[in-house]
Amino acid sequence: MDNYPKKVALDGGGEVEIRIVGRTDSAALLDFARQLPEEDLLFLRTDITQPDVVEQWIQQIEAGDSLSLAAFDAIGLIGYATVHRNSARWTRKIGxxxxxxxxxxxGKGLGRRLTSEIFDVARGLELRKLTASMTSDQKGAQAAFRRLGFIAEALLADYVDDRNGTPRDLVIMTHDVTGHSDTLDEPVKL
Ligand SMILES: CC(C)(COP(=O)(O)OP(=O)(O)OC[C@H]1O[C@@H](n2cnc3c(N)ncnc32)[C@H](O)[C@@H]1OP(=O)(O)O)[C@@H](O)C(=O)NCCC(=O)NCCS
Structure with missing residues (x-):
């Protein structure tokens, strides 16, 4: 983790700094979440506009169950990527x-950059596979994750409730960290 903080260039110009998230970033995470438009908030896994939810996130980081990288511009936090490890024995190699x-x-390559940095972290943690979960309505995010090499591996009907309490289908996309896989030959067609 000596690599951070690190300055990275964005597509089309500009530079931002990527840092490892710690307790001192709680306020910046809250500010970021509270500026998200309603449409983005609708699909957040947990409500990170709430201080107690951000506190749980920080505690997971401090416990070593999560590692988050955040990008900052001159004003504040502009994006993040997290890898979360489930400590259950049979999923301990999945992030x-x-x-x-x-x-x-x-659209400036920041999602790609943060994802690639998180892959390096995942390799260091000796994880085998990464999953990314999103609702089937999040077409843009699915397209972006496909471009990043993820495949849709599972579709769970009515599996999550959005912020308004509406049930949504959950798409689980995956990417091998190590190259080895015994996944299905044919990814699930969505
Ligand atoms: C998904 C997300 C992280 C992408 O971040 P980003 O910084 O815009 O992505 P990048 O600019 O690095 O683009 C990465 C690739 O995805 C493609 N892409 C990005 N957004 C896309 C979209 N809406 N539709 C199609 N392709 C898209 C880019 O063209 C790029 O592909 P390329 O490198 O082959 O040109 C961002 O849209 C986001 O934060 N969404 C809301 C949160 C979310 O849904 N997260 C997913 C669940 S974990």
Whole structure:
């Protein structure tokens, strides 16, 4: 983790800094979440506009169950990527990745960069596979994750409730970390 903080260039110009998230970033995470438009908030896995939810996130980081990288511009936090390890024995080599880039910074390669950095972290943690979960309505995110090499491996009907309480189908996309896989030959067609 000596690699951070690290300056990275964005597509089309500009530079941002990527840092490892720690307790001192709680306020910046909350600010970021509270600036997200309703449409993005609708699909958040947990409500990170709430201080107690951000506190749980920080505690997971401090416990070593999650590692988050965040990108900052001169004003504040503009996006993050997290890898979360489930400590259950049979999923201990699986990491769940979450990536969120602020609207103003999308399409500039930041999601790709944060994901690639999180892959390096996952390799260091000796994880075998990364999963990314999103609802079937999040077509843009699915397209972006496909471009990043993920495949849709499972579709769970009515599996999650959005912020408004509406049930949504959950798409689980995966990517091998090591190259080895015994996954299905044919990815699930969505
Ligand atoms: C998904 C997300 C992280 C992508 O971040 P981003 O910074 O805009 O992505 P990048 O600019 O690095 O693009 C990565 C690739 O995806 C493609 N892409 C990005 N957004 C896309 C979209 N809406 N539709 C199609 N392709 C898209 C890019 O063209 C790029 O492909 P390329 O490198 O082959 O050109 C961002 O849209 C986001 O934060 N969404 C909301 C949160 C979310 O749904 N996260 C997924 C669940 S974990």
């Amino acid at each position: 769940e990745i979450r990536v969120n880039v602020g609207r103003g910074y999308r």
